[in-house]
Amino acid sequence: MSDSHDEIGERLLDAALEHVPFDGWSDTTFRAAIADCAVAPALARALYPRGAVDLALAFHARGDAAMVKRLNETGLDSLRLRDKIAAAVRYRLEAVPDRELVRRGTTLFSLPQHAADGARAVWDTCDLIWTTLGDTAEDYNWYTKRATLAAVYSATLLYWLGDESDGHTATWEFLDRRIDNVMQVEKLKADVNRNPLLKPLLAGPNWLLGHIRAPRRGRMSGLPGKVAARNRA
Template structure:
């Protein structure tokens, strides 16, 4: 049995405990017992215990989102609607609001905030990549940064949404996507403004040198041209 299979079994066993005990040691210990996994093997696969399971849960949601994007016919949609649909698919991939709420609490802790930020960034990256984003300059970063904010805000709204079918959440999401599109239009107009490009010629030239990261394991957030 490979490491991923072990982690999947532990995660499946943990999910029934998370709403009551959170993503903590009690949940991890219960998952190990329920799944019948040797404790030493479980700890080797998940060195940080339930934290690793929480990240695996987030990854599973991302995988489900990508599957739905591929399965659904989004070709007739405007691109902004495809992005909104992807965010909705990602939120709908969650099994239980309480499980997500417990994860939000976990990754709000200072020692795990970096893990949470990387997970959200990873979700935004997978949305853009799956939808065919080809940017390889500073726009690669701005798209993912902005979408990370949209996704985070929408999840927090969804956690408190009691409307039928979470309709209020999807309306909130549409408003946030509209805000993003308005920002992109303003950014484009500024780029076309001669006075603006003249005044900020230096900073714009610097930004033009930024490139998207290479697709290699554990790469840095970005790199300058010529760096390996």
């Protein structure tokens, strides 16, 4: 019985991971994976039209899936939200079998022609974290939560790539500090909104933000989202 296309795609990705530390996410790696798996080049191109770029994105998606699985299997209900987020980011990084694979990926997605793909991958990771943790935001907070987490995740990822501490303890401490910083900003925003002297100044911005809605699931072309239509008398 022949393998399904999904199975062949997984085999190609597994084979590519053996070459990435030496040749990066490159056409050389893609060709080597095809040869290792004895897959027809046309089929490999059909599965990964952009070659190594799509392989790198598939590798990222595999890590996301492992993170979600671990989150769903781990009892986090008793934790504070900030600790749940810290656990999710940590699980995502711990899903990586070899940091060199990610290091090579950051090189690939730092190229102008692939920067949008890299940004989308990070955004999708942060969206998965919030969704898995049960986020129900339907307004502009849907965007601010993911954008803020993307900044925390990206900074932590870069720190982790250079961290040589035992058990990456320095990275987890760095992550905790970044999340604490974000929580302080959120507290400041809440205090400003409650301040009777400052609240009138925010009426306009808050009105505009109140018309922004989260995207419907499955509608994810470009940066997702929509603006709510104004009620008409």
